[in-house]
Amino acid sequence: MNRLQDKVAIVTGTGPLIGGAIAAGLAAEGARVVCTGLDEDAVKPCVTAIEEAGGEAFSALGDVTDPVHVEEVVRRAVDRWGSVDILVNSAVWFRKQGLLTMSVEDYRRQLDVILGGAFLFTREVAQHLISTGRGGSIINVLSTAAWQGEPGNIGYSTGKSGLINFTRSAAMELARHGIRVNGFTPTATLPDDSERARELTKSMAAPSDYPMDFPGQFPMGRLPTPQDYVPAVVFLASDESSMITGSNITVDGGATAKYWPWLPGSGRERTAQP
Incomplete structure (x- = not known):
């Protein structure tokens, strides 16, 4: 399919997890992609993977909190x-x-990376789209930590929750220009690479002041991988979501919908018999 044929996308924070999977997913639907990030070892493999799959991409290394870098990325695209x-x-x-x-x-x-980076890139891309009279789609990656109180992760939770209303406010300001702004909420994510997935699972079980049982509390029985997120982001990027703005799509296997005391997989659930 080519739902994004000839469209140009910028994905900030590309790497081996969510950002890289989104960049590759957009490219697979026909988009040309700019992959940005600070770490060349994280960004370059994303570009290579897209090109090897027959897509078009280039890397733009720099800090999302630097206005000069942001202007350069948009100009190069x-x-x-x-x-x-x-x-x-x-x-x-x-x-x-x-x-x-x-x-x-x-x-x-x-906070500057999460909120300041989103502010600078959203403003720069919006100014470009307004100057050309083109509509467009801006997608802010949130987190289940944006909607729930996570102890021991104060900066991340605050930044991601701030993106919720940043998304709504920007969406209202840019709606008259045909520019849509939406949020996308992922959750704790297992890498597609099995070795990295094992390492992450092990780290999740490590002793902590605030123990977390991600797999055990997850309603759908397994944590998502980055590939589980791609269809939702492609939809928000495409013309299929032309009347969706200021909203959010959550792909979290039911994590934020779960009633807090329920223990998934506890063995106490009963299957209805016919």
Whole structure:
């Protein structure tokens, strides 16, 4: 299928997990993709994977909190392909610390990457789209931590929750220009690579001041992989969602819908008999 044929997308924070999978998924539907990030070792493989699959992509290394970098990314995309139609704000600086342990410098840095980066890229892409009279789609990657109170992860939870109303406010401001702004909510995610998935599962079980049982509390029995997210993001990027803005699509296997005391897989559930 080519639901995004000839469209141009920018995906911030591309790497081996969610951002990279989204970039590859957009390319598989015909989009030309700019992959951005700070780490060349994370970004370059995303570009290579897209090109090896027959798509078009290039990398743009830099800091999403730097306005000069943001302007350059959009300019390079326009110079090479003539436009920008899709923006996915996925960049994050992940520093899992709590209110009592996180330095104010780290807190500010995390919020600046999540919220400041989304602000700068959304503004720059919106200005381009308005100047050309083109509509477009902007997608902000949220998290289940944006909707629930997670202890020991204060900066990430605050930043992601801030994106909820950033999405709504930007959507209302840009609606008259035909620019849609929506959120996409993933959750704890297992890498597609089996070795990395084993390492992550092991780290989830490590001792912590705030123990988390991600697999045991998950309603659908398994955590999602990045590939589980691609269809929802492609839909939001495509013209199929032309009347959806200021909204959110959640792909979390029921995690945020679960009533908090219920223990999935506890053995107490009963299957109705015919």
